[in-house]
Amino acid sequence: MNNKVDVNTAREIGLTSEEFDRIVQILGRIPTYTELGIFSVMWSEHASYKNSILQLRRLPRNGKKLLVGGGEENAGLVDVGDGLAIAFKIESHNHPSAVEPYQGAMTGIGGILRDIFTMGARPVAALDSLRFGSLENSRVRYLFENVVKGIADYGNAFGVPTVGGEIYFDNSYTENPLVNVMDVGVARHNYIARAAAKGPGNLVMIVGSSTGRDGIHGATFASEEISEISEAKRPSVQVGDPFTEKLLLEATLEAIKAGLVVGIQDMGAAGIACSTSEMSAKAGTGMDIDLDRVPLREQDMSAYEIMLSESQERMLVVARPEHEESLKKIFNKWDLHAEVIGKVTDDGFLRIRRFGKIEAEIPAKSLTLGEGAPVYKRESRKPDYIDRLQSFDPKTLSIPQDMNDVLIKLISSPNIASKEYVYQQYDYMVRTDTVVMPGVADAAVIRLSKWLKDGSMRKGIALSTDCNSRYVYLDPQLGTEHAVVEAARNVACVGARPVAITNCLNFGNPYKPEVYYQFEQAITGMAKACTQLDTPVTGGNVSFYNESPSSAVYPTPVIGMLGVIEDVSKSVQSSFKNEGDLIAVVGKNMYEMGG
Structure with a gap:
């Protein structure tokens, strides 16, 4: 054992002195450097949700159509009838995209795709929710262009249509862009896979790409504020390969369909450390892992580096010993590694x-x-600015004399102007199931005809991502209620019934009482709206520390909404159709400003 490890070593890799003491108590000794690294990534905010889990437990996580409880698996799973299930989830890749926007965005979409197909679901759609500073800033333009290119290049090469999303620009995001990606897949009920290492004596296999030094401590990096030294952490940004991911998709679905998989989990944040510990803990088992058997790109890697590497396009598979050769045959056919690296044990270690x-x-x-x-x-404390802003009376504003000038200023704002520049880079028609395309309606619509046994072209799903972060800044609870309701309205406006949500909660530093208040109130608003709409929360992601020394981002709880539409031929778009048609406003006009 390495006795050189001490509390200062722990602090250097993101642990507190209290957490170091707790580790010593758990182990009954000073940890080795490898053990300390594993605790560091697994107890990071990104992996442990240590500052958010108490609040997240207040969300409604059960519903008649949910096949797994919210947060129990790699993605949410919703029964949509006809023996089909929809797997969907949204996650962030904010910090990596702030320092390396192209690879940060690529690996963001790659990671969420793996979460979907490890469930046994084939990805059928992606959406993105993006936030940037002013486009007048050259650095922001660089981030914007390369994030969009990264999403486009990965999604197009992989073969998933990016069918919708949203983009907002505000100075609060100048140094901290938000890159949230949602993916949606379709599975049959009898081919759903789980992320648990059941069965002592079963084999533990690593499949997919080889392991390198990219992304080491990526989970810890995602749990820190962006600073001037963040550029030095480019090695913590993973490198994605969509063509390998496509091969991994096909091999994984083939193995699951053949009944060869006991359990499976993506190796995303925290790599082998995360997948081995989470799969073991979920099943109440342990694992004995031999890192000498892990396919490496660099042979001199230490145990610490191998365990914490976040090299992309890798999975951990648990399988029965008699299925080893069959699994290897499938993955080797797709030109992928499939190596036994250990076994499941019954001692929980x-x-x-x-x-x-x-x-x-x-x-x-x-x-x-x-x-x-x-x-x-x-600690939670209401920010002083909220009462000050809410005391403002919009009736004190003078009415502009030239409404034409007002209109031109409004429609020329990047937040209102067409986003065609972005979605034209996405292949939103790949797989040919996109019924409602980007830019023509409030939500995307995807038909499910390829999965329906009767060949019906009718049933489909509707998808939307939404959040007006200015509303949330002005009133965290009410603003988040609005985000949920807006997402539901958008899905309803194309003719679908909202059934469930996923969320990506982007906030500043939770150790600041004003930020934690925003987060706490946002959860209250989300719980209230989802309960009233009967749209349970299937899971999602919390991204804290979205701030720099100069400022924090607006609180941005992005809602990903899933709706079901029984007949896609009746889906509705938002454009005017015929001269002479009536135009009506539904609901009340209020004297409100601030969004």
Whole structure:
């Protein structure tokens, strides 16, 4: 064991002195450097949700159509009838995109795609919710252009249509762009896979690409504020390969359909450390892992580096011993690695070996969300600005004399102007199931005809992402209620019934009481709106620390809404159709401003 590890080492990799003491108590000794690294990434905000889980538990997470409880699997899973299920989820890749926008965006969409097809679902649609500063800033233009290009290049090459989303520009996002990507897939009920390492004696296999040094401590990096030294953390940004991901998709779905998979999980944030510990903890088992068997791009990698690498396009698979050769045959056919790196054990310990030496021996449950990872409730205080802004009386504003000039200024704003520049870069017609395309309606519509046994062209799903962060800034609870209701309205406006949501909660530093107040109130608003609309929360993502030394972003709880439409031929677009048709306003006009 490495006795050189101490509390200062822990602080250097993102742990607090109290957390270091807790680790020593759990292990009954000073951890090795590899063990400390594993705790660091697994107890990071990104992996453990330690500052958000108490609030997230207040959200409605059960419903008649949910096939798994919210947050229990890699993605939410909703029954849409006819033996079909929709897997969907939204996640952020904000920090990586702030320092390396192209690769940050590419690996953002790549990671969420893997979350979907590890469930046994084929991805059928992607959406993006993006936030940037003013386009007059050259750095912002660079971020904007390369994020959009990264999403387009990965999605187009992989073969998933990017069918919708939203883009907002505000100075609060100048140094902290938000890159949230939602993916949606279709699965049959009898081919759904789970992320649990069941069955002591079963094999643990790593499949997909080889492992390199890219992305080490990416989860920890995502749990820090953006600073001037963030540029030095480019090695923490992973590198994506959509063509390999496409091969991994086909091999994974083939293996699941053949009944060869006991459990499977994507290797995203925290890499092997995360997938081994989470799959073990979920099943109440352990794993004995030999890192000498992991396919490496660089042979001199240490146990620490291998465990924490976030190299893309990799999965962890648990399989019965008799299925080893069949699995290898499938993945090798698709020109992918498939190597046995260990076995499932019954003692609950994650045991890691390198060059014949035990480098880590940790109770799996001590590492994971909802089990042994720390849980905190931070101080909350209402920001002073809220009462000040809400006391403003819009009736004190003078009415402009030239309404034509007002109209021109409004429609020339990037927040209102057409986003055609963006969505024309996306292949939104790949797979030929896109019924309602970007720019013509409030939500995208995808037909499910390829999965319906009777060949019906009717049933489909509607998808939308929404959040007006200015509303949330002005009133965190009410603004978040508006985000949920807007997403539901957008889905309803194309003719679909809203059934469930996923969310991506983008906030500043939770250790600042005013930020935690915004987060806490946003959860209250989301819970209220989702309960009233009967749209349970299937899961999602929390992204804290979206701030720089100069400012935090507006609180931005993005809502991804799923709706079901029984007849896509009756879907409705938003354009005027015929001269002489009546135009009506539904609802009340109020004297309101600020959005």
